[in-house]
Amino acid sequence: MSRIRVLLNPLASASPVDAGPPGREPLEFHRRLPGYAPTPLMDTPRLADSLGVRRVWVKDESHRLGLPAFKILGASWATYRALEEHARERLGSGFEPWQSIEELKEKVEHLKPLTLAAATDGNHGRAVARMARLLGLRSRIFVPSEMVRARIEAIESEGAEVVVVDGTYDDAVARSAEEAAERCLVISDTSWPGYTSVPRWVIEGYSTILWEIDRELERREEKGPDLVVVQIGVGAFAAAVTRHYRAPGAPSRPKLLGVEPERAACMLSSVEAGHPVQLPGPHTSVMAGLSCGTPSLIAWPLVSRGVDVFIAIEDEWAKEAMRELARSNIVSGETGAAGLAGLLALLKSKTGAEARKLIGLNEEASVLIFNCEGATDPESYARVVYGANKAVSENP
Template identity: 40%
Template sequence: MNQVAWLKSTLKRQQGTDVAFLGPAALAEVAQFHSSFSQYQVTPLRSLQGLADKLGVGGIYVKDESYRFGLNAFKVMGASYAIGKYLAGRLGKDLGALPFAVLSSAAVRETLGEITFVTATDGNHGRGVAWTARVLGQKAVVYMPKGSSLTRLQHIQSEGAEASITELNYDEAVDMAAEQAGHNGWVVVQDTAWEGYETIPVWIMQGYAHIAAEIIDQFRQMGPERPTHVFLQAGVGSFAAAIAGHFIAAFGTERPVMVLVEPNQADCFYRSVLAADGRERSVSGDMATIMAGLACGKPNPLSWSIIRDYGDMFFSCPDWVTAKGMRVLGNSVGQDERVIAGESGAVGAGLLAALLERKELWEARMALGLDQHSRVLLISTEGDTDPASYRKIVWDGAYPSWQEGENPC
C-alpha cells in the first residue's frame, strides 16, 4: 500500500476520441468570458530550473493555480463558465454577448429570477460554484463528503452558500445532489457525467481547458514551445482530460507524454487501464486519502474516453508521495520561486521527484523517457486550502517519505 504502482497503457490510440471541443477554436468563448471578470488574471507558470538541475531533467515548470480568482484553486474556471453558459441559455442569448458586467446585472436577475445551483465537492469545486453563484446574484447548495475539512466548509459558507458535510462518500454525495435537484428544481453543476447529464460537464471541462491554453502561451513566451511530459492529477478525470485534450488538439502527434496520477485509495483510472478491456472501473468505500480533491471513485465517462485513448502512463500513489511534493515545492532550490501546493496539487511534483531519485522506480522512469532533455509540466491545482493540514505536513513532517526507503540525513 505504501509503494508507487505504475503501468504503461495498452489501450492508447493515436486516432481516438475527438477532442476538438477542447481545442483552441472551441475555447475562444471561454477565454472571452473568463476575461470579462475583473478578478481574472493568467496564473503564474514557474520555471524551477534549480529543482530540474538537482533532479537531472532539462526543465520543470509549475502552473500555480493558487492564484486563480483569489480562491486558491483552479475549480472556478469550470464552474464559472458552466454557470455562465447555463444562464445564457435561459436568456436565449449567446454567452459572447453576456460578459460578467451584463450577466451580473439587476436586469438579468430580474428576468431570470432566483436560480439555485447544487453540487457535491470536497471543497474547491463547491467554493467555485458558490462564488460564481454569489457574484451572479444566484444561490448555491453544496454537499460535502464525510471527513471534509471544516476550513473548506467555512470557505464555501463564506461565499453565501448553504453548505454541509454529509455522512456519505464523494460519489454518494453526487447522487444526493442530483436527487435534491430533482426534488427542488435546482440545477446540478457537477464535473462528472451520467446518462442524461452531459452538457454541463462538457462546459466545465472547456472551462478547465482554458488553463492549458494559458500554459501554451506562457511556454511560447518563455522559450520552449511545449513541455515533453505533462503530469496530471485525476479525480473523476475532468481536469486531466481537459488539459490533455487541449494539448492533443493543439499539437497532434507532437503532443507531450501524458502521465495520469491518482491516490492509491481512489485510483479508478489506474484500475480501469489495468483491466485492459476498455471499460472503466470504480472504487468504493471511504477512499481515505489526504488528497481529498482526488478522492473520487467513478470516472467521468466523458473524460475516460479521452484518458483511455491518449493516456501514456498511469500511477497509483500513496499519500507520502504528495506530502513529499508539498515539501519539495515549498522549499525551493537555488533561485527557484517557492510554490505553496496543497495535498491534491502536489502529487505530480512528489511523483516526479520519486521517479528521479528512487532505484525501485528506475524502470518507470526509463519507460517515460525522463532524461536531461525532458521538460516536465506540473500543475499545482490548489494552494493551502486547509492551512492546518498544510502545516502539519510541511512543518511537522506528517507522512514522511523517508520511511518508505529514503535516507532522511
C-alpha cells in the same frame, strides 16, 4: 517510502482523441470576470536539478480569480453555459452582449429565484458557490462526511448552504443529482447517464490554463513540454489536458502521466478493466480533491485513450512533494502537489531507470507540472511543511 502502482496504458491511441480543444471561447469569457489574470508558469531550476532534467515548469494555480484553486475556471464556464441554456428555454434568448459581471448579473435577475447545486470534495463546490454569490443566486453544496472543517467553512464563506452527506464523495454526487429542478441547476464536474452537458462545459473551462501555457511558452520562445504530469480525480482536468495535447495539429505530443491516490485510483482501475468501474469506499486520502471512486463518463474516453502511464500513490508522497515545492517558494496543498508526488514516486521507485525510459525523461527533457491548489487546509499545510501547528493564509 510507501508503495505505488504503475500501469502502462494498454488503451492509449496514437491517433487524436477527438476534435481537439474547444477554441478560446472559455478564455475570452474568463477575461471578463473580475480579477482575471494569467497564473504564473514558474521555472523551477531546483526541481529540474533534483529530477535530472533540463526544465521543470510549474503552472501555479494556488491563486485563481480570488480563490485558492483552478476549479473556478471550469465551474464559472459551466455555470454560465447552463444559465444561458436555462434562459433560452425560459425566456427565449441568451445573455449576449455583456462585458462585466454586473451586466451579466442583471441578465440573470430574470431567472430568479434560482439555486445552484453541486457536490464537492472542496474546491469545485466553493467555486460554484462563488459564482452563485457573484450573480446573486443561492447555492447548496453537498460534501462527504470526511471533509475537513476548514474546507466546509471556506464554502460557507461564499454564502452557500453546506449539506454534509453520510458517505463518500460519490454519495454526495448522487445526492446532489436529486436537486435538479426548474429552480435548481446542478453544476457538477462529473457525469452520469443522462447528465453530460455541464461536465463537458467544465472540461472546456479548464482549457484556459492550457492556452495560457501555450502563449507564455511562445513568448519565451520555448518549445512545448516533453512530459506533462496531471492529477486525476473523476478525470475532468485530465480530460482537458489530454484534449489539448492530443488534438489534431497540436504543436507537440508530450508523454502524459496521470496521478491518483492509491485508495481512489478509479481511472487506473478502469483502464486495467477496459471499461469504467466504481471502486467501493471509503476513498480516504489527504489528496482530498482526488478522492473519487468513479470516473466521469465524459472524461473516460479522453483520458483512457490519451494518458500514456498511470500511477497510484499513497499519501506520504504528496506530503514529500508539498515540502519539495515549498523549497521552490510554491505553496501547494496535498491535491496540488499530487502531480509532482507521482513523478517523484515513479523516479524513486526500484525501477526508476526503466521508468525514465517509459516516460521519455532525459537530461534534455522539459516537464510541465500543475499546482492546482494552494493551502486549502492551512493547519494541515503547516504541519506537513513546517512540522508546526501555525496556520497559513490561503489568500494572496
